[in-house]
Amino acid sequence: MSRHPIFDMAFARVYPMYVQKAEKKGRSQAEVDEVTCWLTGYDEAGLRQQIDQGNSFEQFFAEAPALNPNASLIKGVVCGVRVESVEDPLMQKIRYLDKLVDELAKGKAMEKILRQ
Known part of the structure; x- marks a missing residue:
């Protein structure tokens, strides 16, 4: 099986699209950050650092402090x-x-x- 291209894509490249999608529907960047931090265990500074460094999705998740134990409830x-x-x-x-x-x-x- 070949490696999916999204793995090497910079998280910082997709993040603005997440924010844009949420803002179009009246939600905020802060809420996008909240769900992202909830899932990954990053705090706000850690999330910003990942974006600023331009890390790939693979790096982003590999360096995440801890995947939320309730992530398996996402269906x-x-x-x-x-x-x-x-x-x-x-x-x-x-x-x-x-x-x-x-x-x-x-x-x-x-x-x-x-x-919750």
């Missing part, structure tokens, strides 16, 4: 793929983040997005 479809069925661990983490941003843009309550 649903992103880009026609069930996130809970993704076999590659890195791709699944990327899809988890995509799903969280989708839920944010769809107006879901933050408590539900963060699986």
